[in-house]
Amino acid sequence: MFELLGVAPQALFAQLIVGLSNGAFYALLSLGLAVIFGMLNVINFAHGAQYMMGAFVAWMLLTYAGLPFWAALVIVPIVVGAFGLLIEKLLLSRLYQLDHLYGLLLTFGLALIIEGVFRHQYGVSGLPYANPLPGYLPLGFMNLPYYRGFAILFSLIVCLATWYTIEKTKLGAYLRAATERPDLVQAMGINVPRMLSLTYAFGVALAGLAGVLAAPIYSVTPLMGSSLIIVVFAVVVIGGMGSILGSILTGFGLGLVEGLTKVFYPPASNTVVFVIMVIVLLLRPQGLFGTPK
Amino acid sequence: MIDLSPAQDRTAPQSDLATAMLAVRDLHAYYGESHILHGMTFDVRPGEVVTLLGRNGAGKTTTMRTIMGIVKKRMGSIAFEGQELINLRSDLIARAGLAYCPEERGIFSSLNVTENLLLPPVIKPGGLSVAEIYDLFPRLKERASSQGTKLSGGEQQMLAIARILRTGARFLLLDEPTEGLAPVIVQHIGRIIRDLKQRGFTILLVEQNFHFAATVADRHYVVEHGHVIDQFENSQIAANKTKLEAYLGV
Ligand SMILES: Nc1ncnc2c1ncn2[C@@H]1O[C@H](COP(=O)(O)OP(=O)(O)OP(=O)(O)O)[C@@H](O)[C@H]1O
Ligand SMILES: [Mg+2]
Numbered sequence: 001m002f003e004l005l006g007v008a009p010q011a012l013f014a015q016l017i018v019g020l021s022n023g024a025f026y027a028l029l030s031l032g033l034a035v036i037f038g039m040l041n042v043i044n045f046a047h048g049a050q051y052m053m054g055a056f057v058a059w060m061l062l063t064y065a066g067l068p069f070w071a072a073l074v075i076v077p078i079v080v081g082a083f084g085l086l087i088e089k090l091l092l093s094r095l096y097q098l099d100h101l102y103g104l105l106l107t108f109g110l111a112l113i114i115e116g117v118f119r120h121q122y123g124v125s126g127l128p129y130a131n132p133l134p135g136y137l138p139l140g141f142m143n144l145p146y147y148r149g150f151a152i153l154f155s156l157i158v159c160l161a162t163w164y165t166i167e168k169t170k171l172g173a174y175l176r177a178a179t180e181r182p183d184l185v186q187a188m189g190i191n192v193p194r195m196l197s198l199t200y201a202f203g204v205a206l207a208g209l210a211g212v213l214a215a216p217i218y219s220v221t222p223l224m225g226s227s228l229i230i231v232v233f234a235v236v237v238i239g240g241m242g243s244i245l246g247s248i249l250t251g252f253g254l255g256l257v258e259g260l261t262k263v264f265y266p267p268a269s270n271t272v273v274f275v276i277m278v279i280v281l282l283l284r285p286q287g288l289f290g291t292p293k
Numbered sequence: 294m295i296d297l298s299p300a301q302d303r304t305a306p307q308s309d310l311a312t313a314m315l316a317v318r319d320l321h322a323y324y325g326e327s328h329i330l331h332g333m334t335f336d337v338r339p340g341e342v343v344t345l346l347g348r349n350g351a352g353k354t355t356t357m358r359t360i361m362g363i364v365k366k367r368m369g370s371i372a373f374e375g376q377e378l379i380n381l382r383s384d385l386i387a388r389a390g391l392a393y394c395p396e397e398r399g400i401f402s403s404l405n406v407t408e409n410l411l412l413p414p415v416i417k418p419g420g421l422s423v424a425e426i427y428d429l430f431p432r433l434k435e436r437a438s439s440q441g442t443k444l445s446g447g448e449q450q451m452l453a454i455a456r457i458l459r460t461g462a463r464f465l466l467l468d469e470p471t472e473g474l475a476p477v478i479v480q481h482i483g484r485i486i487r488d489l490k491q492r493g494f495t496i497l498l499v500e501q502n503f504h505f506a507a508t509v510a511d512r513h514y515v516v517e518h519g520h521v522i523d524q525f526e527n528s529q530i531a532a533n534k535t536k537l538e539a540y541l542g543v
Contacts, residue, residue: 056462170411173404173408176401176403176404177401177403178405179403180402180403181401183383183400184363184399186382186384186387187361187362187363187384188387188392188412188413189384189388189414189416190384190414191382191384191415192384
């Protein structure tokens with residue numbers, strides 16, 4: 001069958017794995033955006049910069065403190081999440097009464113500032129981050145690089161745990177209810193402003209986590225976020241703004257589609273996501289998993 | 294002009310402060326620039342069912358939302374069991390022991406019936422158990438896994454009342470629980486309110502229908518233009534029927 005398509009199975013599966021691991025980052029990042037948008041009604045334009053911060057903090061922990069990848073995997077989300085908490089408390093929380101646009105402009109401005117600071121400090125050339133899991137698993141039909149396999153699995157677990165927490169637990173019920181009627185939920189005795197702060201921090205922590213996971217695959221540069229976030233926003237539009245499960249499925253799915261495009265029609269691999277976005281916008285403007293307004 | 298003078302003249306004598314569970318004094322509230330409450334003053338004593346009667350737009354809902362801290366711009370005094378609530382955040386007011394059932398019912402569409410029922414956190418011991426709640430509202434048990442907003446209007450009202458009974462709050466604010474419901478359901482809600490009073494709950498009830506109010510309440514305050522203009526014991530209702538009809542425009 002592969003011969004019929006003129007493609008070697010090795011190449012096909014290799015691209016599928018690359019596609020899935022890209023999809024893992026799309027999923028983590030669009031999930032964070034969806035969580036933040038769902039609760040705070042803020043389109044977090046700083047998400048790409050926060051992802052980049054995650055990769056840089058991991059690099060700094062390794063370079064300056066000798067802390068390995070596995071330690072960074074735990075420390076970085078906490079550090080980047082705390083940075084998010086600070087932003088929410090100091091700035092974002094003052095904008096909730098105003099139009100969406102203010103939150104978008106604030107976070108866009110923050111993204112420029114964060115990127116500028118890192119560019120000033122580190123330039124634009126990539127910094128290497130050693131692969132913590134070198135080598136691959138020979139499967140016969142393909143070689144599975146350990147690290148990509150790990151990144152896919154880890155991201156999937158984090159995404160599903162987040163989905164479960166929001167859709168199936170008591171904490172998730174508070175979040176869902178506060179999305180609908182924050183005033184009423186607060187009048188039941190829940191500290192809604194604190195819940196908003198922690199939700200933003202959590203969404204930002206997810207971006208930081210994606211950054212750590214990305215460090216060994218992509219080179220660590222101040223611009224790594226802004227190039228990725230464009231695709232992630234397309235993923236969000238395709239999946240439907242604010243849908244949790246939608247953002248996870250769309251993230252992995254589009255990664256796969258990109259991988260397949262690289263195999264069958266390489267010139268389109270960088271644009272296929274945007275083509276799909278246009279088609280989805282034409283046929284189903286609320287997104288694949290969104291509910292019409 | 295904002296009238297900030299103490300309103301002792303209006304209704305409740307100051308001596309009631311000592312015995313009242315909820316003592317509202319000269320309460321003012323604003324939506325943005327609109328001044329809606331103009332010195333509400335009234336009391337609710339422990340174990341009483343007290344109503345706020347009044348026409349559309351009189352400020353009854355605003356009074357409840359102001360007591361719960363949902364309306365942020367407010368002045369005056371709201372003392373609950375001796376604790377001043379006027380500057381407290383909404384969630385802390387709830388934790389003082391007041392529970393609110395809003396006029397629009399506030400059932401969450403992204404939560405099923407059970408999740409809606411279990412949503413308000415238990416703030417102190419002494420609330421009803423889920424089994425007791427299902428005894429009062431058997432329909433809710435049958436519909437446990439339905440989406441909250443798929444329920445009929447009457448069922449949603451039951452759910453909105455039911456979910457505030459588990460929290461341990463002993464003071465309930467019920468905003469027009471009978472609005473738009475069929476007579477059998479109104480009767481059911483009447484029985485529930487009398488049952489809750491038996492169990493020792495204290496209830497502030499907003500009503501437009503004073504015939505219904507007379508079947509459940511101990512006392513009534515008449516609200517107009519954001520303040521109390523008159524009050525009656527329930528036993529005086531019949532004697533003041535014409536006056537009340539004039540107040541309420543029925
Ligand atoms: N969110 C709001 N913003 C501005 N004005 C409001 C708002 N909500 C209510 N009002 C105004 O406040 C006044 C009192 O309204 P409120 O809802 O308290 O009346 P009510 O006595 O509960 O009436 P009803 O019997 O119709 O429920 C009305 O004039 C209303 O138009
Ligand atoms: Mg009302």
